[in-house]
């Protein structure tokens with residue numbers, strides 16, 4: 001019997017609605033899942049946001065969902081080998097291992113590592129904050145510090161809230177400037193917009209302009225009106241020069257929010273050093289192009305500057321992320337339709353009267369070994385290996401943990417491939433007590449003492465807690481699991497809840513207690529808040545009103561009801577509730593983005609603080625480096641439409657074709673270096689060297705080479721047969737982990753100096769392989 005069901009795609013930030021064909025089966029499926037499987041996936045034409053769009057990854061949802069290499073039972077290490085165990089045995093092992101480390105070495109000796117899929121799962125949104133407050137460790141690491149942390153820091157400094165990230169109002173802008181992003185392949189990031197390609201085409205159709213700044217002629221650059229093939233790592237210079245042009249030519253006009261912005265004159269003084277002529281050589285972009293772009297931005301009715309990974313994972317990532325917003329603000333494109341705007345998510349905080357906030361602090365504590373400042377309570381993922389493998393107390397950095405990390409809880413994370421110098425982390429992880437919450441036995445989880453596999457997405461509920469706060473249109477959608485769990489198998493929320501109990505030494509207690517405690521605390525807080533619609537009501541009475549089949553659903557119901565569109569537990573009749581949302585399986589459209597300043601601001605002054613002190617210091621550092629002009633090859637990354645970071649190379653439908661791990665080289669560089677297309681090259685960086693097949697293409701500019709990340713699936717002890725058959729090489733082995741954007745602790749993954757030569761005839765001795 002087959003039927004169709006709806007499911008939001010969890011595979012990238014676009015959050016498309018899928019209509020899946022389900023083949024039900026009574027018994028357990030072939031791989032120990034509950035009965036049934038997904039046999040096809042199409043775009044849901046009635047989805048209020050994605051309107052039928054889907055990409056090749058969404059189309060492969062069924063294959064990805066029923067990948068036979070997915071783990072179905074927990075694994076526990078006994079006598080050095082990972083063996084299948086019962087869930088109770090696995091959690092008992094987790095608690096014993098964690099409690100021993102905590103009791104002997106203290107709370108900070110446990111590191112929590114959260115990977116990217118946590119922003120795509122309900123469990124990843126709801127439980128890690130509780131886990132962290134239970135563990136109370138300063139060793140907290142996430143994929144943000146190999147990704148968007150610079151944007152959090154810049155938002156924290158500008159707006160007082162690191163989570164207040166304005167997004168380009170794609171559907172209403174007249175000129176979009178894309179810096180270091182390739183949404184035609186990535187489907188967009190920090191800008192949730194199903195059918196990003198269609199939205200870009202619509203921009204062109206309505207007479208708007210698209211400018212792309214990228215060292216590669218990406219698929220996004222190919223549909224643009226203007227492509228500036230900048231020298232990698234120099235965007236801060238180019239953007240500063242644009243700011244200078246705006247001031248020089250009297251084009252600064254912040255518009256409506258002007259009365260709420262401080263520090264404009266200070267920014268003008270900072271920009272004085274960055275005339276277009278002064279930066280043109282370093283950026284390898286003619287001064288007139290820079291001037292022209294600044295003028296066009298100021299002249300556009302409604303324009304938005306948008307920067308992503310290539311503007312973030314670079315030496316001046318925070319400065320660049322800040323300059324993106326500065327340009328939007330100075331040209332009057334901040335917080336207005338067609339510019340950059342703050343979404344209002346259905347589970348976010350309800351708007352309240354503006355008041356000065358607590359501001360945003362950096363460096364409240366530091367890492368032990370290298371003294372990296374925390375940012376948003378996180379330490380740099382690039383520093384995890386040294387925090388494990390360096391003994392002793394360290395030189396006494398302020399607020400640093402007292403000793404090394406001795407246990408690692410990795411949830412949906414594969415840092416052995418995604419972080420710099422994975423080989424070092426690979427060795428270090430072998431020596432700690434480790435728990436992985438991961439569906440695969442991969443390069444990272446193979447080191448775990450306990451692996452806790454979550455069920456596949458078809459058997460998980462879905463709501464985009466994270467991405468609705470970054471979406472180009474306000475809307476809300478929720479989908480329940482489309483297939484049942486196998487008997488006794490916990491969903492990922494229950495896995496997280498039990499992990500929290502283990503961390504607190506309470507294994508065996510009812511995991512529902514975790515949700516009950518969160519609900520009790522949140523309702524207590526709301527009841528005590530004079531601005532809340534439930535002010536003065538009894539938390540226990542409110543809790544009884546919550547609906548939902550699971551603790552996570554009850555929490556969603558609570559957040560919706562207290563949120564900006566909520567029913568306020570009856571105070572706003574007709575407002576959102578979980579029950580109401582379930583009546584709209586294709587979602588509820590909540591309208592276009594609306595201005596949110598000053599309500600969204602949390603700075604101490606209550607204003608947008610345009611020129612924060614830490615960035616003044618960074619600007620000085622940028623200026624100091626302007627004179628030096630290192631030549632040589634620079635490495636940048638790239639993403640392939642049919643891939644996602646490190647974990648989709650095991651899905652046959654997504655492999656092959658142009659989705660290959662090659663080093664792309666411009667024909668001029670290839671000729672100069674004696675490289676041939678398809679031949680092997682030796683690529684070397686600070687951290688190591690790799691042999692990689694050469695792909696000669698003029699889509700990379702001269703002086704730039706490009707390699708994708710997430711490859712290197714050739715380690716023993718993994719269970720990903722398809723990926724292992726075409727393993728590729730791990731580009732992050734070229735990075736030694738020492739280069740960071742200093743303010744945010746984000747690894748420099750783009751604009752890395754590298755050397756390239758034909759590989760020697762005899763295969764070179766490879767860098768030390770996996771243990």
Ligand SMILES: Nc1nc2c(c(=O)[nH]1)N[C@H]1C(S)=C(S)[C@@H](COP(=O)(O)OP(=O)(O)OC[C@H]3O[C@@H](n4cnc5c(=O)[nH]c(N)nc54)[C@H](O)[C@@H]3O)O[C@H]1N2
Pocket residue numbers: 114115116117121143146147148309411412413414415417418419437438439440442454492637638644645646647708709710731732749
């Ligand atoms: N050189 C270079 N390196 C990069 C980047 C780059 O551009 N260049 N990009 C960086 C970026 S932007 C990011 S976000 C990071 C990503 O870094 P990571 O988050 O470490 O990498 P992923 O490959 O996304 O790995 C996710 C892990 O989650 C598991 N997983 C998948 N689905 C689920 C699920 O539903 N539940 C659970 N519990 N686990 C699941 C996968 O099996 C995998 O082990 O990589 C970064 N690394």
Ligand SMILES: Nc1nc2c(c(=O)[nH]1)N[C@H]1C(S)=C(S)[C@@H](COP(=O)(O)OP(=O)(O)OC[C@H]3O[C@@H](n4cnc5c(=O)[nH]c(N)nc54)[C@H](O)[C@@H]3O)O[C@H]1N2
Pocket residue numbers: 012013116147179180181182183185186187188189213214215216218230231232233234235308309310311314636637638639640641642643644645750751
């Ligand atoms: N298909 C696919 N989709 C994905 C992912 C994936 O792996 N595959 N990963 C997901 C994740 S975790 C994320 S964070 C997003 C990322 O989404 P995007 O940021 O759109 O993705 P990238 O393709 O990494 O784009 C970065 C671009 O920056 C360019 N670049 C590199 N260095 C510089 C520089 O110094 N200056 C400028 N101006 N440009 C530079 C690169 O050439 C590249 O084209 O994508 C998400 N979606």
Ligand code: SF4
Pocket residue numbers: 009010011012013014015016053054055056057058059187194195
């Ligand atoms: S763009 Fe593709 S991977 Fe991303 S949510 Fe949509 S269907 Fe899924």
Ligand SMILES: [Mo]
Pocket residue numbers: 116143147
């Ligand atoms: Mo990312």
